[in-house]
Amino acid sequence: MGRKFVVGGNWKMNGDKNQINEIINNLKKGPLDPNAEVVIGVPAIYLAYVKSIVPDSIGVAAQNCWKVPKGAFTGEISPAMIKDVGANWVILGHSERRTIFGEKDELVAEKVAHALESGLKVIACIGETLEEREAGKTEEVVFRQTKALLPAIGNNWANVVLAYEPVWAIGTGKTATPQQAQDVHASLRNWLSSNASPDIAASVRIQYGGSVTAANAKELAACPDIDGFLVGGASLKPEFVDIINASQ
Ligand SMILES: O=C[C@H](O)COP(=O)(O)O
Incomplete structure (x- = not known):
């Protein structure tokens, strides 16, 4: 279906200049799969610094x-500020x-709408908690969260990646x-x-996130509807390169 594999690294509130230099050097060394798109989500205060050292x-x-x-x-x-320092995505x-x-959901939708109007690309996250999964509500929750995004995204789906992240799998070591x-x-x-629409469904990229590591990435990447990952903890480590290369 021609969906380009897309791997995001979400550093969350981690990193200092030394660690950032190491992470970027590691990514430069790669080698990275040329068929994978890579996006790193960095703390706002380091956006300009990262832009100054990362390859385009x-x-x-x-x-x-x-x-x-x-x-x-x-x-x-604001999205305008993010763009002003040269970054072009927001999670x-x-x-x-x-x-x-x-x-x-409503606030997330308003943010998504404004980010897209401002020309940013968006990684929009959805996912159920353990309680919701155990109550059999996984689909209800992710459909509700996605429904709230429909009017916000409008005809801008080309600039959106969805990230399905079951909350119970985030940072817990419990991968789905x-x-x-x-x-x-x-x-x-x-x-x-x-x-x-059927076209949107066929073309939108859906990442999986939640305790993705180099050890489990290949098997997850082989699934037909998994188009990449949103990686937290492992995106700070050298193994992030192997995760990026997982669909090779
Ligand atoms: O945005 C990333 C997710 O929260 C996953 O984090 P994790 O890979 O540390 O579980």
Whole structure:
């Protein structure tokens, strides 16, 4: 179906200049699969620094942004600012933003809409908690979260990557099995076919995130509806290169 494999590294609130230099040197050394797209999500304060040392072939993402271009929003950054320092992606709706910072579907959608209008590409995150999975609500939750994004994305799907990240698998070492991840990705694609369009469903890239490592990446990457990863902890380590190369 020609969906380019896309691997995001979400550093979260980690890294200092020394560690960043090491990570970037490791990525430069690679070698990286030329058929994989790579985006690194860095803390806002290091966006400009990372842009100054990273090869242009690697995309740089902020991990959050606000929903308007400027104004009295102490502590926030806007898509315009992210673009101004040369970054062209933003990760939105991550489960840590949703749970720790209380971001609801509507706010995530407003942020997605504004980021896209401003010309950023968006990695939009969705995923269920353990409680929701155990209650049999996985599909209900990811469909609800995705539904909220439909009007925000409009006809901008080419600039969106969806990241399915079951909350119970994030930072826990408990990866979803390839079958569990594939099942949700396939149902999501099916849902998008009916609720967005068959073309969008066939072309949108859906990443899996949650305890991805070099050891489990190849098996996950072999699943037909998994088009890449959003990697947390392992994106800070040399094994990130092997994860990027997992679909080779
Ligand atoms: O955005 C990345 C996810 O939260 C996954 O994090 P993790 O790979 O450390 O489990």
